[in-house]
Amino acid sequence: MLRYLIEKEFKQIKRDSFIPRLIFMLPIVAMIIFPYAANFDVKNINLSIIDNDKSSYSQSLIQKVQSSGYFRISNVSDNYSEAMESVESDESDLILEIPLNFERDLVKYQKADLMISANAVNGNKGGLGSAYLANIIAEYNGAIRMEHLKIVDNVSIPNMELIPLYRYNPTLKYEVFMVPALLIMILAMVCGFLPAFNIVGEKQSGTIEQINVTPVKKWTFILSKLIPYWIIGYIVLSIGMLIALLYWGLEPLGSLALIYFFATLFIIAFSGFGLVISNYATTVQQALFMMFFFVLTFIFMSGLYTPVANMPPWAQMISNFSPLKYIIEVLRLVYLKGSNLSELRTQLIALISFAVVFYGWAILSYRKTE
């Protein structure tokens, strides 16, 4: 019976003109295009420069800024208000003002002021941009000091240099961080959204009533809805991992079996969440909106884009209730760090708990609405 119903589901999925294509387009688009877009490295910051000094020192500073690769000099203004105008017209993101007598003050008093103003409408760009710029200026400052001190006396001065070593993602590539997480986002869509919409669709078209008046058991019916999407989920996950390998050259350091094991747990748990939604929604539209609301919350609270540690304490609390958080952690850890099962115990317990809670909730809410 179950086998026949699953066959019927596959027949219907195949017959749908839209869903099968979407199922295969999703991992391709998400895995290849999203990592480029969801990149927090800030490049091509438009910089407006006001050089009141026009000295050789100011020129070499500008050159240093330009050669850093992060900035594009968008305009050179004579005064601050002119520079402000270029910010207002969105031509520039950042203003660097070099005061009159910059060179003189620096040579004479070993001290000079510079002003950086940032357009913080895009806080990320403004913040990172001014940080980069401050770094470059500090470096420049160091170089000048060295030169001067060398002139004064030829004694080497103790100098401290920090060499950061980025473990697990040595080149700090954003894609490496994003790709494993995106795999999960796709899985959540296929295994959470689709079966929920399918069940609500049957509710809406009345076919579920017709099935309810037959000896088909409720669980047989629900499993016949879930299993096809679990299978599709595995296929999509595998396609995604293949893209990660072939396109991004990303191979999991940990075991593949572990990834599939956790993916199974997540698929089961998250489709349980879909069932909960399907119990409350009477139309596909409602289900869509409910899903959207929760999945958006889950994604933003999951650490997919921003590290959970960056969130305020209350948001960190909420993030504990996002199943996506745990599975994304698992994927990142297994992919980048090669963690094994014993190191992932927290995530294992969390995902099992989610599965239990979601199915318990689904059963209870189903009884209530009957």
Next chain:
Amino acid sequence: MSSISVNNIKRNYGKVEALKGVSFEVEKGEIFGIIGPDGAGKTTLFRILTTLLLADSGEAKVDGNDVIKEYKDIRKKVGYMPGRFSLYQDLSVEENLKVFATIFNTTIEENYHLIEDIYKQIEPFKKRRAGALSGGMKQKLALSCALIHEPTVLFLDEPTTGVDPVSRKELWIMLKKLKKEGITILVSTPYMDEASLCDRIALIQDGEFMKIDTPENIVNAFDSELWSVKSSNMSGLLKDLRANNKIITSFAFGDTHHVTVKGLSVEELKSYLVGKGHTSIEINSIKASIEDCFLELSKSS
């Protein structure tokens, strides 16, 4: 033993009383009609009897099984055709039939004799998706699917709503045939003219049965004088008829008005209407239809 036995079933939706305590019995092999307007509680009753909905109070048995305690047994042996087309629109005619045959652990071949007459008509389109069928063909497919497991009781909720006259007629011929096979049929309809095709009918209004009897008995029990009245100004006529205090009821009935009167002769009414300025007046004494009975009953209740 009654095939369906309902005892004081009540069901509310919030504050709305959909069923205010209905009771009736249906014998095996009987075609029992539930006749009433939209919103009278017909579908609620069907959903309770097909175990899709729980009644607030009262008892009901279908083919000897309690609708609450033995719902699983009922689901094995009843056929249900909801008012709305509820088959898989993206599956073909044949596939839909196969789904329901398989679910009931049977095959199309095994019970083909039951559906043959009706399925033959849609068989030429068996590869067509159910969603692309016409209204009448959809009904035939739905009936085939409801019959494929040889049910003992068949529930048809408004099977003729939105169906063309020819298909309606065919459906009723089919029901008579199924009756001969010993299948009990509970059918609801808002069409009063279909009532006379049932063995017995219940007239339902606002969640209550007004009367349960054979269509003949119900018609014969109509004891008022009934006339059909016509004139050149029909809307003005209805107003004038209602203004006359010797006319008890007056309803618009297609191209005539039906009135029941007390202590009034045809000549008196004619002169009354002429006095009101009506021309080409026609007044005929007629035999009551189910609809007249329904309106009479709903007026008095």
